[in-house]
Amino acid sequence: GQNIDQPTEMTATEGAIVQINCTYQTSGFNGLFWYQQHAGEAPTFLSYNVLDGLEEKGRFSSFLSRSKGYSYLLLKELQMKDSASYLCAVRLQLPGNTPLVFGKGTRLSVIA
């Protein structure tokens, strides 16, 4: 089966840097997404990696190592509004797989 692991909760201080890890064991990898979800709201797209390496987008960066089945989301200069859940999702090759599988999410609390 497909398995995606993320820490359940993390806490970090305003202005700091936090790294949220995601490990996956899947068949037919075809890209990895990170989404942000505030409580009671819909997920919104943050980043996408399909090749190894780092993708940077403002305060957010995402890294992928396909050989290790590993990704992380890096958030810099944390702000209170970054308190949210962060979802790692793996896109799988078809046929034979569910197209997109989500991890259970990491709830990040940013404290002053």
Next chain:
Amino acid sequence: EAQVTQNPRYLITVTGKKLTVTCSQNMNHEYMSWYRQDPGLGLRQIYYSMNVEVTDKGDVPEGYKVSRKEKRNFPLILESPSPNQTSLYFCASSLSFFRSTPDTQYFGPGTRLTVL
């Protein structure tokens, strides 16, 4: 404005009473999907559709039906709802699932369903 809409946003119903949650997108997207989100379980895919008249089961399809008669609409049907279908439901769409570019999904606002 490009968006995915869902209706209703909140629904309380009773066991066995058929219901439909509508989903509509105005972006001419080919791919649409339904998810449910439960505490401790994350987002799980119920059904998806690659294009009109093409639908497939996701990880948790039991108790649900879908149809894709037109590109913009992808309703979720619960023929006989049960309490274990109490959940937060999201509809999502993207241009095409097969592209290798970051073809992100756009999510609707969610439907919170309670089945008593």
